[in-house]
Amino acid sequence: MRETAPKVWFTALRATDTAVRAQMDPVSINPDGLIKVAPLLHWSSKDLHAYCVQHGLPNNFDYVDPTKGEDNRECGLHLAH
Numbered sequence: 001m002r003e004t005a006p007k008v009w010f011t012a013l014r015a016t017d018t019a020v021r022a023q024m025d026p027v028s029i030n031p032d033g034l035i036k037v038a039p040l041l042h043w044s045s046k047d048l049h050a051y052c053v054q055h056g057l058p059n060n061f062d063y064v065d066p067t068k069g070e071d072n073r074e075c076g077l078h079l080a081h
Helices: 045-054
Strands: 008-010 025-031 035-037
Touching: none
Parallel strands: 008 035
Antiparallel strands: 025 035
8 A cells, every 4th residue: 555555445345244334434535535435335245246247247255365364354455544
């Protein structure tokens, strides 16, 4: 993040993931000015699946993020944001 210093960050966070994410707004601005956009925040799993089917996109239901050793652990790419 420091290297590229983006002005806007799009994320696939979903409100159903955690109680904290359920309280988030789809667009927020961090104290350092980074604009974070979560366009899928309020999509249900059904909505997301339907979109993937409609557009021929693969699902990642079985994807395991190798940067996360534990459930609900953030990857660390954005700890400063």
